[in-house]
Amino acid sequence: MLGAGAAGLAAARDLSHAGLRVTVIEARPRxxxxxxxxxxxRSPVPIxxxxxxxxxxxxETLSLAQAAGLAVVELPDTHELARAGRLKPMGDFWGLVDRMNRDLARRVASRGRDFPVSEYLESASVPASRRGLLRDFLQGFYAAHPDRLSAESLAVETVGGDERDEVAGKQFRIANGGDALMKWLRDGLDPDRTEVRLSxxxxxVRWKRGAVSVTCRGGDRAPLPAVSARAAVITLPLAVLKAGVVRFDPALPAKQRALARIETGQVFKIVLRFREAFWQGVEFLKERRERSASNGGLGGLTFLHAQGAEVPTWWTSLPVRSPLLTGYVGAVRAEELLAEEPPSRLERTLVALSDILAVPRRELEEQLDASATHDWRADPFARGAYSYIGVGGNDAPRALARPVEGTLFFAGEATSGAEIGTVAGALSxxxxxAREVLRVLK
Ligand SMILES: Cc1cc2nc3c(=O)[nH]c(=O)nc-3n(C[C@H](O)[C@H](O)[C@H](O)COP(=O)(O)OP(=O)(O)OC[C@H]3O[C@@H](n4cnc5c(N)ncnc54)[C@H](O)[C@@H]3O)c2cc1C
Known part of the structure; x- marks a missing residue:
């Protein structure tokens, strides 16, 4: 097993339960x-x-979290548009997205071919008021450049039913922290049959039918013993596979073709801890929220969307109250921010937040206790945040997933069509x- 992320741990668990011996090779020390x-x-909730x-x-994630006995909280589905300190309810945010996906499905069907989602956004049928919002959503949620994102890949989400899935718009969070689910998967590995080699x-990966040998080195670059097995499950991130830093011998040209049609999304995510959650203050919200019937019963701030801002998407830790605010931006603006030095990223984040909430930057700085972020693009074992499907690439995740000669098996979020880019996709x-391996080896 190459990789001990969600995909690798889920596969190892099922294989070890089925009685196979599994060695998990993981580059990081965790x-x-x-x-x-x-x-x-110092933080009241996990970051x-x-x-x-x-x-x-x-x-699948919800049922695994339930089996693991973890606390799962549902987030209030409250989305507000924020501009210069004015907050306006967005109404049915997911309804808007759903409409776009349905329009895309119709257009793909009538054109008979895939096209970049940017063509749809620029078309006259999308009102200007919605264009920026949808563009921000696609860049934030999918970390996608709209001019590279496949229309067909979004359209398929609505195939198979006109009715919106009842829980489609809902979002949950594991209150114990996402790592608790990973730990549960690892703790479930049979210790007599499984070895997890960290660092x-x-x-x-040298392979022939029925035999694989993986050469390894330690975190200190010292060579380590090779691992030999009858089969290997490769769960390396898309961008690691694309970079060619793990060599396959013989090479896998069909996989190269699939990789070329899946895109790596970049994200800048930053968690700010303030001295207090000033944004939840009654006076603070009263001054900023429009007085209108639709504001009744909104409760505290959950999600903010500031169209065009350098860091346009923000959320709080509701339903748990805490002094944490998370800023999020994907694709083009994330790449611009990631090109900056870390102090400048924080500075620009605070400038954006100051504009959005109409709170002087100096005040924000005085209130700020700490910030935390991870540069996934610079991380050699990720090289990016998560994948999305490029134009004409709708079948590429399936091609990437296809086993090779009953010996090499592939998993990871990029191999999951409908749930690409997610933990759920990685787990399933x-x-x-694991099922494919068992069909061959058992
Ligand atoms: C900022 C950010 C926010 C996200 N938000 C969400 C979200 O809210 N909801 C959601 O569902 N998904 C989200 N995702 C996506 C989600 O994290 C991934 O889709 C999922 O965790 C991928 O799991 P995986 O097992 O496919 O890959 P990984 O978790 O990347 O696992 C692959 C493993 O391979 C290891 N590896 C790499 N190279 C080597 C090597 N040479 N040798 C050995 N091991 C190696 C890596 O260290 C890693 O442990 C987010 C991702 C990011 C970066």
């Missing part, structure tokens, strides 16, 4: 991959620097790969 939870005694939300459709970087891909 498990979890792009689930990275920080437990800081998620990678994955955070369970999106409503992700039944072990795979360098090459790991379980799918």
């Amino acid at each position: 498990i979890g991959g792009r689930v990275l939870t920080v437990h800081d005694p 998620e620097l990678g994955a955070e939300f369970i999106h409503g459709e992700a039944a 072990t970087v795979a360098e090459s 891909s790991g379980r799918r790969a």
